[in-house]
Amino acid sequence: MAAIDIRAVQKSFGTIAVLHAVDLSIATGEFVVLVGPSGCGKSTLLRMIAGLDEVTSGDILIGGRRVNDLDPKDRNIAMVFQSYALYPHMTVAGNMSYSLRLRKFAKEKIDAAVSSATDLLGLRPLVDRRPKALSGGQRQRVAMGRAIVREPQAFLWDEPLSNLDARLREQMRAEIKKLHQRLGATSIYVTHDQIEAMTLADRIVAMDGGHIQQIGSPLDLYERPANLFVAGFIGSPAMNFFEGRYRRAGDAAFLDLDAGASISVPARPVADGFDLTIGIRPEHVLVGEAARPGAPVCPVELVEPTGVGAILHVRFGEAPLKAFHLGRTALRSGESVAVSLPPEKLLLFDTKTGRRLDD
Known part of the structure; x- marks a missing residue:
């Protein structure tokens, strides 16, 4: 696992600036949640860390190494998407092992990694099923397993629970929290749901209008909000x-x-x-x-x-x-x-x- 440093990062699409000189340091093993309304820049920031969007200016470092010019495959990070992004023709085991097979890992290592991940996520009875035979929560666990087997330097979570119903979101929040406690993985999690942010985060980064409004523990933001935006966004029912x-x-x-x-x-x-x-x-x-x-x-x-x-x-x-x-x-x-x-x-x-x- 590795620390992630974001230094004066800006992002513009043409003449439209969507992120303004963002500075953020994430410690090794820390679970940081980026939270804010739609359009605040949180997903754009995550995509730049992943290498899916280019940085307009500033630097992103993973494990002390500047990664601005590295392709996503060379950054050694794993991303869990909102849409699961599973291959419908592959089994659970096939989806989880795909990235390792592309990288030509030895079969023994692939089998061991998939076996460990399926046990960790309770997927052992489902390894031969295809995605259409799985529930939404099971599909999300497969997507999580696909990330785990890569043993990445960091996990990036892009609103992974937004497609689930309320009961499943509650269950999956607990599973993600337990998974983080077991793996101790550096994690950056994007959500617009402040309940997810409060329950999952070591630290919350509240964003609005492309600016970081406040960084702190969940209780810091709840009890000592820096401004009216944070005070109104964090908490349910609202302040x-x-x-x-x-x-x-x-x-x-x-x-x-x-x-x-x-x-x-x-x-x-x-x-x-x-x-x-x-x-x-x-x-x-x-x-x-x-x-x-x-x-x-x-x-x-x-x-x-x-x-x-x-x-x-x-x-x-x-x-x-x-x-x-x-x-x-x-x-x-x-x-x-x-x-x-x-x-x-x-x-x-x-x-x-x-x-x-x-x-």
Whole structure:
């Protein structure tokens, strides 16, 4: 396995720039997830690492070796695609061994590599089947096995679970995580699904508009998002946001909301009247008996049961607010409930720049 270094990499298609001076270092054995909305540049970056797209400027190093001018076959990396890309006329064993046969490996080594991979992935009973006789999850495991037998320096995963249903995605996430723990392989994984990013990654790279917005552990991005984009993209249900103006009153601080309410916020060294956006995650909103004394009573517009709890959609002043209520609730649409926003759970952002204000 090898470290991967991306140094000031840019990518343009004609006059359109899609990646802007990206810098990223991935340690040997690390599992890094590139996450962001469609068109943010994450798949383009992965394809440049693989050698499928050319680098406009900057350098990509794998194991300390500059690979910009190397063909994909010479980079010693393996890629798992969204579409599985299996040969329909070949068996499971044939698909997994194909790249080794092309490279003229000895039959004994090929058989040993395929045998090890099929055992690791639970494919031993399926080795003689063709792809049409496999489920979606089984096909994805075959694609993973085809990558494993090559013993590459790094694994690249290009949205490998997006074609699976929700139950299979959950199962395959766990299998990929276990596989990484067993192999200790350097891995770069691309997804637009922030749940995949949170559950799989050692570090997440959040991207938007061809720029890296933040790099950190899943909890870093969840609890200390660098800006409004990361705060809004990471987390499900999504974070609540309110805009207003900062106001000091002695030792206390408030945000006078555009939505027509005023709430207590942590003090920050900013001027009165400064435009702020506050964020609070739905699970931190206190409702009903948990709300603090004097909390405003807000109308409930929608209740979404989730099994482990319910997402309450309420009207806070003139603004919509989501609260996650753990456990069962008797609340129904049209009723009212007390709601409070704990100041210690609020995140403050500069409305103009989007940057989070330091604690």
